[in-house]
Amino acid sequence: MDERTRSTPARQIGLGPATRLECGICWTVYDPALGDEVWQIPPGTPFSELPPHWTCPNCAAEQRSFLPLDD
Numbered sequence: 001m002d003e004r005t006r007s008t009p010a011r012q013i014g015l016g017p018a019t020r021l022e023c024g025i026c027w028t029v030y031d032p033a034l035g036d037e038v039w040q041i042p043p044g045t046p047f048s049e050l051p052p053h054w055t056c057p058n059c060a061a062e063q064r065s066f067l068p069l070d071d
């Protein structure tokens with residue numbers, strides 16, 4: 001167990017590995033199944049494992065501006 005890699009802010013809102021999140025500013029959706037071409041994030045990367053400097057590829061909003069989507 002390595003708690004350090006799990007202590008991201010996103011964890012506080014109970015994100016699952018496949019949870020999609022929507023930018024609260026421009027409504028761009030981050031889908032873990034697709035990753036992010038802009039940031040060269042490979043498909044299969046959970047939101048909680050995005051690099052700390054990742055921001056919205058459309059409007060540069062911070063990760064905390066993203067809201068989880070319910071399937």
Ligand SMILES: [Zn+2]
Nearest residue numbers: 023026056059
């Ligand atoms: Zn945005």
